[in-house]
Amino acid sequence: MIIIALIFSACTLKKVEKHHGVRSLETIQVKLIEKTTNKNDILEILGSPSIKNSFDNDVWIYIERKYTTQSIFKLGKEKLIKNNALILEINTMGMLVKKNLININQMNNLKYYNNETQSNISKNSFVYSFLSSMRQKINDPLGKRRK
Numbered sequence: 001m002i003i004i005a006l007i008f009s010a011c012t013l014k015k016v017e018k019h020h021g022v023r024s025l026e027t028i029q030v031k032l033i034e035k036t037t038n039k040n041d042i043l044e045i046l047g048s049p050s051i052k053n054s055f056d057n058d059v060w061i062y063i064e065r066k067y068t069t070q071s072i073f074k075l076g077k078e079k080l081i082k083n084n085a086l087i088l089e090i091n092t093m094g095m096l097v098k099k100n101l102i103n104i105n106q107m108n109n110l111k112y113y114n115n116e117t118q119s120n121i122s123k124n125s126f127v128y129s130f131l132s133s134m135r136q137k138i139n140d141p142l143g144k145r146r147k
Helices: 002-009 025-031 039-046 104-108 126-139
Strands: 017-021 051-054 058-069 078-090 096-102
Touching (some): 078 104
Antiparallel strands (some): 058 078
16 A cells, blocks of 8 residues: 555646747747847847847747656657747848748658768778778777777
8 A cells, every 4th residue: 555655646647748948939929020020129028049040131040849748558758749930030130021930730741851962082082091090099099909
């Protein structure tokens, strides 16, 4: 009885939810209006972005992820409930030019380019021989390992 009580005392009926990023990104992003909202407004509403890039325009990316634990029969395995990304493009004047909200269904439909980049390093090149000798020295620094 004591062992069973100890096992079930740590269990709860409410599922544990883990949040990462900005909560309720779908509802908050409605406040951002293209060509009227500026950088300061975005920082006030959403806070600092998860990712910042600078190309022709600034690109700010905000992420929201939400996990929950599954049933005890699946041994507490986590399940992804929400996976949203908000991509904001800001021009040089600091105004919001474009916004794009991508949800979990749209992420599953993304296409990836599958071509591979070919390397130009042959086995006879100086770079290949140098890197292979460095790898050998890292794996066996004293040179005592049998071949």
